[in-house]
Amino acid sequence: MTSTSVPTDVPAEPGPAPTRPMPLPAPRGPVGEALVRLLTGADRGTAALHAAVDAAVAAPPASWLEDDDVQHALLCLYELHYRGLAGVDDAWEWDVDLLRVRTTLEGLVEAELRTRVPVPDCGDRTRTGVAARLFRLTEEDDSPSLSRWVARRATEDQVRELLVQKSVYQLKEADPHTWAVPRLGGRAKAALVEIQADEYGGGDPERMHHALFASSLRGLGLDDTYGRYVDHVPAATLASSNVMSLFGLQRRLRGATVGHLAAFEMTSSLPNRLYGNGLRRLGHDDEATTWYFDEHVAADAVHEQIAARDLAGNLAEEEPALVDDVLWGAAVCLAVEGWAGARTIARWEAGESSLRLPL
Amino acid sequence: MSQEPHPTDVTNDTGAPAYRASRTPAPRASLTFCPDGPVLVRGDVDLRDEDGRPVDKPRPTVALCRCGGSAIKPWCDGTHKVNGYRSLD
Structure with missing residues (x-):
């Protein structure tokens, strides 16, 4: 093989942005500070990080899901498995410490x-029984509706906050659930691939859902x-992304990943119509801005049927021992998304920003 | 098993098959009737509106509205979940 010179003055190509690592997020407490010092080479050993983690474990907050320090640290650790962190050696991905x-x-x-999230009961554990239970679960979800707020009441600033909140996951949309592909077989695998494709x-790179969200x-x-x-974004928003990585990166939680994806798809079409309507109400009626939301109305009406029956339902029959995790993963999705949404609405109702930093 | 030449087999100059094209026919189009929900359409189908004009199929698998309530007909938008539609099939 002969070496070739790499041109350094290639003009910028039109189209989707190149893949770049995530800018290293700023720490929010002692665990994150020790982690960032380690990742950037300021600390040589892991002693300070372990000490900070031990101290956090010894003094638990009311909720780890709302703990900024721990959710920041988890997001950074997970990001090593996605696109990496700017200025951080990729070898950290599999560092045993x-x-x-x-x-x-x-x-x-x-x-x-x-x-906090009990496993939903399910008497009929067949393919159709599990699919029907998932549909009932999502229909019974009574979390406060962020999408109705956006459709009817949101200001321009609040819609911008909404997209900022969503951007943490939506710019890597689908990636966490894709981890499950090699861990499934048969009809469930085929169904997951059909959705993810x-x-x-x-x-078409320009139709990738995270590319539409970027638009x-x-x-x-x-x-x-x-x-x-x-x-x-606050810890609750980091947590909704981190939970997907927690499930997606662990084979033992593949059932929860499938349930999470099913619930995500099954609560998407109608809310995205409302988000699109909210954007249009505020004068954002150009296709480049609303395509993401309108695309999800039609796409997720397809995906939810495949996810409930062909993915979750078939997995229930192929691996019956995973049924509880499928249902629990769906319930976790609804709970975590609901907590993050409720927090945002509470801030907006109080006339405050839902973000930690001004835009 | 018979080894009749397939019309799309590639042969080398001895006539022996160098590459045997798949004998599996393209999957037939399929319709899946989702209980209390849409009809999923997969595969190569010719979709037309009432005047015979082709309707673009925006993704390989589409969901056709069955409840009548969709705001994006002929596609499903999930409205069947909130309008009490029962498919009774």
């Missing part, structure tokens, strides 16, 4: 979720850089 820290922090989050634009950000005058607004 960091994996030990991640396991400790994940244990706190998972234990809290297991306590559509999420990734069916082979919406630009339409509202926001920055579409991957991870650009992580520092702006």
Whole structure:
């Protein structure tokens, strides 16, 4: 093989932005400070990080899901498995000390979720029984509706905040659930691939859902850089993204990943119609801004049927031992998204911003 | 098993098959009737409006509204979940 010179003056190509690592999010407490010092080479060993984690474990907050320090640390640790962190050596991804820290922090989050979110009961554990239970679960969800607020009441500033909040996950939309593909087989695997192929634009990079979301950000005058607004969002929003990574990165939780995806798809069509209507009410009626939301109305009406019956339902029959985790993963999705949404609405009702930093 | 030449087999200059094209026919189009929900349409189908004009199929699998309530007909937008539609199939 001969070496080739790499041109350094390539003009910028039109089209989707190149893949770049996430800017390193700013720490929010002692765990994050020790982690960032380690990742950037300021600390040589992991002693300070372990000490900070031990101190956090010894003095638990009311909720780990609302703990800024731990959710920031988890987001950074997970990001090593996605696009990486700017200025951080990729080798940290499989560093055993960091994996030990991640396991400790994940244990706190998972234990809290297991306590706060019960496994939904399900008498009929057949393919159709599990699918029907998932539909009933999502229909009974009584979380405050962020989408109705946006459709009827949101100001321009609040809609911008909404997109900033969503950007943490939506700029990597579909990626956490894709981890489950090699862990499934048969009809469930085929169903997951059918959904994810559509999420990734069916082979067209400009139709990838995270690319459509980037277009919406630009339409509202926001920055579409991957991870650009992580520092702006509260722990609850980091937690909704982190829970997907917690499930997606662990094979033992593949049932929960499937349930999470099913619930996510099953609560998407109608809210996205309302988000699109809210944008149009505020004068954002250009296709580049609203396409993301309108696309999800039609796409997720397809995906929810495949997710409930072909993905979750078939997995229930292929691996009956996973049924409880499928249902629990769906319930966790509804709970975590509901907590984050309720927090945003509460701030807006009080006339405040839902963000930690001004835009 | 018979080894009749397939019309799309590629042969080399001895006539022996160098590459045997798949004998599996393209999957037939399918309709899936979702209980209390839409009809999923997969595969190569010719969708037309009432004047015979082609309707673009925006994704490989589409969901057709069955409840009558969709705001984006002929596609499903999930409205069947809030208007009490029962498919009774």
